Amino acid sequence: MIVAGNFRVEDRHQGIEVSCALRGEGFPDRLTFHAPHATAHTVDVAQPNWAAMALIWPAMLMGQDLVIEADLSPLLLYNMQNDLMALMRNYEPRLKPIRITAGLSGDIQPKAGRDVMTGFSGGVDSFSTFALYTRPQVPPSLQMTALAVFQVGALGPTARSEELLPPAVAHARAHADDHGLKTYSLSSNMDEVFAPAKPFGPVDFRTTVGFRNAAAALLMQNGVGTYLPSGTVAYNRATFGPYSCTEPLDPALQPLFSTEKLRVQPAGAGLSRIDKIALIADDPQAQRRLNVCISPPGRPRPTTTLNCSACWKCIQTLLVLEAMGKLEGFAPVFDLGFYRANRRRLLQSLSDLAFGQNYLTAQEQILYARAHGLEVPRARGKAERRLRKLARAVLRRGQGKPYAPAHAGAITPPGRRASPDATSAPEGS
Structure with missing residues (x-):
């Protein structure tokens, strides 16, 4: 059994640390996220959906039931116990069905004025999502207001976040500042959290990218109302597994990460990568x-x-x-x-x-x-x-x-x- 509890947020130099205690063989003492002060107002510690999302992959790979000692989004918990788990097992047959136990949160009314955010690496997907969701014809509910950089393995080992994250944030901020958008960033010890499951199957970033990024986005649901993940493939290229990367799964997978507070909508899923390159070529x-x-x-x-x-x-x-x-x-x-x-x-x-x-x-x-x-x-x-x-x-x-x-x-x-x-x-x- 894997247990997450003792959820807390603490002030740290130049930002905050959000964490929870972990109990389970081989796991680190705590799952941690670090965020600068500019991102701090977005975090939701009271409804730690992020912990459940960070732990579901290693728990299923190890065949260990998951207990979250807190109240979660009823929508997300239901999906995790049903369709999400079924889809994950089709994607990676070594994943096993498990029980997920948590309370149901009554705090399901989203606050007004929250951001529409996408992760920004500066790649083809990032620039095409930016182009798609900043056009004049985009409705206000989807008009992009923030770019984010998550160091949950995308930039390299999470143990090197202090070295790897600042240049990536600077790259995103330069583009955000040119267009009057906010810039958010997070880092985590996600590699340590996934490591105990390595003897049972794949835990690398490419295989688990959708779940890692979703955990980071879910942490920010107090300040972010819509998350537009950019890495998805076009609908006509979507596959449901087995495969070595979550991106071909994204058109079906990403919406299952939503909560009552956070809408997750795959960005540009109607476009192939060739279409996306054509969109930004000029x-x-x-x-x-x-x-x-x-x-x-x-x-x-x-x-x-x-x-x-x-x-x-x-x-x-x-x-x-x-x-x-x-x-x-x-x-x-x-x-x-x-x-x-x-x-x-x-x-x-x-x-x-x-x-x-x-x-x-x-x-x-x-x-x-x-x-x-x-x-x-x-x-x-x-x-x-x-x-x-x-x-x-x-x-x-x-x-x-x-x-x-x-x-x-x-x-x-x-x-x-x-x-x-x-x-x-x-x-x-």
């Missing part, structure tokens, strides 16, 4: 701030631009922009010279990943590029990939270089480089 702010890179902070990179231009997320974005004839506009954030000098090798790696690991979105983008006259190498078989990997290892021990240098005329000009502390945040935060 946006001057996206052209100078787009950040899709998933290269881990601190790892050596072949370029110095904001986006490494070599990871699979960068490559697929560059490929679609190239097919649209919009590549040059994004020279401030990608090293186009590097991309062109290494194009075939980069696209080969994308093709191998897309078709070898069944990345549906990447497959769609490759087919789109081919339909627009671009040559993208076919995916190689496993045996061929192993042989080439061995050959590269031998080459690296000699004089070979893993990438070709960009020719002098194509190197990104000075002044378009990212600052040394720029952080590459994945989508869907």
